[in-house]
Amino acid sequence: MSDSSRTSIFDLLLLRKPAVEEISTSIAIEATVTELFEQFRRGMLRYIGSLGLSVHDGEEIVQEVFLLLFQHLCDRKPQENLRGWLFRVAHNLALKRRIAKQAATKTTCCISADEHYDPRPSPEDHLFFQQRRDRLLSVLHALPERDQCCLYLRAEGLQYREIAGVLDISLGSVSKSLARAIRRLSNADRW
Amino acid sequence: MRFEITHLSDEELLLSADGELPAKQASAVHVHLETCWECRTRFAEMQNAIGDFIHIYRERSQVSIPPIDGPRALLRAEIRQFSSASTAHAGRGFVASTTGGAREWAVSRVVEKALRVPHVVAFATVLATFALLLFVVHLHRAQLSHHASKGSSELNGAMPQVSLTPGETVSVTVQDVCAPDFPTERQMLVPASLRRRVFQQYGISNPRPDAFEVDYLITPDLGGASSARNLWPEPYHNTIWNARVKDELEVHLKDLVCSGKLDMATAQRDLSGNWIASYKKYFQTDAPLGKPRPFLALLARFNHRELVGAFLAP
Incomplete structure (x- = not known):
């Protein structure tokens, strides 16, 4: 039938x-x-x-x-x-x-260090950018996953309340995660 | 007299930069930044770090995201298919769909609509009686058609419906598929949501787990896509032209492709067309070459429905 x-x-x-x-x-x-x-x-x-x-x-x-x-x-x-x-x-x-x-x-x-994309103007600049990029990537990978997710979602333009909803965490946790992540990234150039 | 400077925290700086502070606090932060070099420097450092991060993050999309046209067309097609399937099935009161929640969704819509109808109680009894009667008739006819089709069941389900499963490929090269680390069909598990969608397309609701294998038409080993248009529910009860036989053809075709004796497009066409005819062509035979295991084949042939049917038959 x-x-x-x-x-x-x-x-x-x-x-x-x-x-x-x-x-x-x-x-x-x-x-x-x-x-x-x-x-x-x-x-x-x-x-x-x-x-x-x-x-x-x-x-x-x-x-x-x-x-x-x-x-x-x-x-x-x-x-x-x-x-x-x-x-x-x-x-x-x-x-x-x-x-x-x-x-x-x-x-x-997360973002792999092998995904090379370099708009390099010169070999020296390329080396400098590459080293800095690798340093930033290693700092990024060392972050707790929640902090990374907060960064990625913020990069997509989501507001803190939206990020809290996506990850099911509090607003306070979002701002703490982001502040911690940004601080570590900004310290990447120091030694 | 002693001045104590309280600096802003990183969190306050970031909240302010992101416009997440209430107006009063935001203006206090602004005033502080005007007077404090220390905080202003940290603020600039944070902004730089954000810039660096965004730079890395954006690189991804520049290199790897394919154009939107194909995915958008696929989404539209799926929405229309889903929409029409839900409408058709909702009337019957039972629904299979792409997602688990859709069943409850469609049922709730039917119930919701039914409750809005006036004199619902008066009609309900009449409808229920008719539905029961029809269900009995339908069962009887299904039983009859099952018995009638038993004789020609050899090819039943061995071939997919072309309109639903025409075969779909992803863009890969011969080098890709022949590389030793290229994922094989065994590693490409079909996600549960996709399996449900395939069953829904074929109008199969609540399939028994041991009744069907959701099989690829064009094997991923030769660039077949993991999509509903490349999958179909293949009954396990096929004992002659079954998935195992098709595997033999796939292995043979891949050997030919990787040894340069056959181009990949032809191999894909041979699978997406009539794979049984292709099997016969490549192996020069009218029957599968692999020897069936007699006892298991016999066992598989007599599944429980047929056994019950045999006992009940006059």
Whole structure:
């Protein structure tokens, strides 16, 4: 028996047809989701990458986050601070995936020192930039993960309240983490 | 007379720089900075550190993030698919979806809508009776169709539906796939959310864990993507053209590709088209070469539904 015939019988029985306003709402929500996708995809991929996942994993997670957003909006759930919502869901999905991957291969968090990108003007400058960059990266990697996450989220423009929501910590913890991280980074040039 | 200078903490400086302080405190910090060289220097150092960090952080996106067009189109397609599936399934009262929460979501929507209908109690009894009747009829017909299809079950599910699983690849080179550290299909676990999406696409709700394997059409060993368009639920009960046989073809094709005897695009096409025909072509045979293990094959063939059916059959 085909699936379509089953559907039509049940739909007829329950007099269930998608109402016109339901369809138009769905289209409007799709447009909103697409707009937010265009706005935040890059930042979310950067953030997920900072948690030690590949761009491929990041793309999959971002797709899942925006599908969940579509569902969230269809369900008429709270719509304030969607940016914080997006990063929170992405953060949780990324951590889940990272745990699953770590079970198979040991990966470490965050921006790799091997990802060389150097707009070098001269060999001397290149060496100087490279050394400084490596120093900053080693300081960054030595930070507690929560401090790193606060930095990455702040770099994506999230306010302290949003960061607290994403990481499920207090506002005070956010400012302490950020201040500690920035102090250590600014001390990187001293010895 | 003695002046005591209380300097600002790093936290206060940062909160002020980020506009996170209440207006009164922010203006106090501002006044202090105007008069204190020490704090102003620390403030500048912090700003420099932020600049350095942002510089490193931005490097990531400049080198590795692909263009948005493909992912955006995929998202739109998935939303529409999800949307239409939810609408169609919501009417039936049971829903499978991409995420765990969507089931409750769709059911709650149906309940919510039903409660808004006037005279709901009067209709409910009639509807329930009809639904029960229809369910019984549906069960009976499903049973009949199951028995009718038993004879031709050899190929059942061995091939995916082309519209749902046309096959999808990622951009990799022959050097990539033939490198010893390239992740193999065994290492590419299909995430649970993706498995659910594949089952939903194929209209399978609540599958028994031992009933299906969600298999790649184009194996990741040859550049197959880990996406719903490259996955399909392959029933375990196929005892002839099953996943093990397909693995033999995949290994053979990869050997050919890595030895330069076959180009990767052809290998991918041979898998995404009719892989059984490709198997027959490459191995010059009409039946799988690997010897089936007779006892296990027999056991797999007689799954419990068929055994129950055999006992109940007149």
